[in-house]
Amino acid sequence: MTATADIMTPDLARNMRLIGHCDQGGRGDGVQIMVENGFAYIGHLFSQGFSIVDVRDAANPKAAGYVAAPANTWNVHLQVADNLLLVIHGKDVFADSAFSDEASYYKAAAGTALGTAAPKQARDWDAGLAVYDISVPGQPRRIGFMPVSGGIHRIWYTGGRWAYVSALLDGFSDFIFMTVDMSDPARPREAGRYWLPGMNLAAGEKPGWEPNRKFGLHHAIVDGDTAWGAWRDAGLVVMNVADRAKPELVVHRNWSPPFQGGTHNCLPLADRDLLVVVDEAVLDDFGDGLKNIWIFDIKDKANPVPVASMPVPIDEDYPRKGAHYGPHNIHENRPGTFQSSSIIFSTWQNAGVRVYDIANPRQPKEVGALVPPAPRSMADRRPGKKAIIQSCDIFVDRAGLAYVTDYNAGLYIMEFNG
Template identity: 75%
Template structure:
């Protein structure tokens, strides 16, 4: 019997075909799908969940893997029957971060205390590796400790993974290459940070204390890594020697724009780079955030040529909760790949699809805002029952999987 679907708030050229409450843990951040199973990292429930999505109209809960105390598993990656899961501080369970601004307007090292080399901490930190050859039953086979934790991973199979790592004595998350040749024993291979981040070595930041100069994550195309460095913008790195990443170009547009760079998606066949700045505060407090298109024919000289248009059918800025871009589908190998169609989430404005065939004049060609959550998983004061479309993953078949901070997993199709 087909489940009754919650009615979307707004639809244009898209269709909702499936929904899951994720076994009652409706909060989701990153979602990955492989061999008919979805793996979802949680924001408030800690841990991660596995769902059977072989029939997307009748999604089945498989299992939930609990994180250690005070630890979250918000981000994960799947490839080659391996699941890589981050372990980091469960930030929003800490009363000190009930107001998100207290986290996003400070360096992670200062906020979490890891900038002091031997500070006390009560969370598990590093990267866990699971065997998912049996898709519904992850089996942990390895772990790489990282002193302050990991935020996000880029792994598309083979020897190398790339992580944003918080290390003792550093101001914030830096870029680290990881050797996965023995999945049971992943190990650091190399690292890069912006000058000023290595406080333990006596470096001094040149940026304001309220700016978050830390790596969210990097996507790697060949021997070039494109790092989304939050308020520091775009950091392009040469990783031909994985043990010694080196800078090609640091390009920052904050100020005058608002920072928060979250994704850098290379479209190699067109010499383009799609760069998303994330909206992180409620009620439009951090202002307009853009999804940019850069010409990167010369990687050392990225040129901004356009921004994707904002949702036009309504004004979502002061609707409540977060408004603006959060994430884009990252064209992973084995998934839906396009250099002209961009899928993104806009939090209280749902999911947006843009056609960038003309890179100088992008157009919105599809949208779907899922139904508002019936209950809140987010127990912080002042939160409202407003949709917050978060992460997005598009299968090779074209099925679109979208998480939400409170409203479960939605599965969609795009009519284009």
């Protein structure tokens, strides 16, 4: 835990305040975060493995453990429910010099970039879904693993029988949607899959998009029998999963071009027939242009209609600040966490955290902001990287405390006072 005046003095705070900070045991890089029974579980982007942080005292969070990943493997994303921790295993992309320039990964199909689209080749990373028992809080004990040939990127799991993953399979151009049967957590198994036509190269399908377009699933949020898939440069893919063994397409909508693509989250607000959709900024120095957080009307699931986008931060010239500028993630209203269909928490990387009120979905407004100070050290040692805040993932607990990770700056705990 490092908590000095500069670390706890934000560059900007409006209707928000910092509560605590933790350097995660010297591994300041974090991607997805889950908080359960007083402990945070944080996937790393550069340090491989995942960390555990004791957050029972939000003002004094303490590093409480670290689980190393196998060689050349990252655990960037994870999920917690039913005393289980699910952790992805995939290739540590940014440890590979071939991807030191992020565009070389984000402007190519994953299967092509990682070599999994071709006939089976030797690989030096671990690939699949690991399952841990966390019935003793803060002490994960691995109990199961499901191999997935090319790896998994992200998971949606809120307990019960079904998990949903974005899976990279041999012979496919990029990540596809897969349902996973968790009825025996020690032996998770694939139940069904869906992909966009053109992705199954091994079956002779031909992509109908340019090679530099990333037509692959980031992840899907599942509400009832509907999966809302964020398919990166392919936009929104809505699937019916009433039969988990046979997901079916409801509708595919893509707004790229003319907009920039990179769709990352699709959060349904079922009580209001709304969908919040995030397009992720992935390149430094505004290299992929303006990305938006959209609001869609989904009264008819087969005809989602965009009605507005969130206002962009205007309190500084963020496009010229450096590093990544633009949306990355939102709080996803998981069961047992902060629930709202009108207040949206989001991360904007070099523009920190932004909170929006969408009571009027056609006129969303920013009602809170917090930009943490620059990181004191860098976990990201790729050439040209600068010490600039990069707020990454956000998890908001039932009490309203927001837990925010960064690519370098450790874990920040903050509060919205709007």
